[in-house]
Amino acid sequence: MYQQRSGRPRDGGRRGPRQWGGGREYRGDSGTVPALTGLVEFVAYGLVRNVDDVQVRELVRSQAVVYELRVADEDKGRVIGKDGRIAQAIRTVMRAAAGESSRRVALDII
DSSP: OOOOOSSSOTTTTOOOTTTTTOOOEEEETTEEEEOTHHHHHHHHHHHOSOGGGOEEEEEEOSSEEEEEEEOOGGGHHHHHOGGGHHHHHHHHHHHHHHTTOSSEEEEEEO
């Protein structure tokens, strides 16, 4: 019989699309941009203490898709990080997830 030695599930701990925010897409005039709201929420939930105060809003502008991340005042430092390193890392992951779409992706932390 197979014995599981680590605490991870047998599938390697992979998460399904529903847990990551699901494959929703925005289809605009100039290509497609994946809806990154699920990704931004997932990252923010791991950083903040007040999960109920996390809100992500998607704003479509002429040149870019802007995501506004709202968190509680005491959690802003956790999301921004020292010298803005965590915020920059989130923006980098968002650009990578957007892929080769012709629209730019931006993150505003409010």
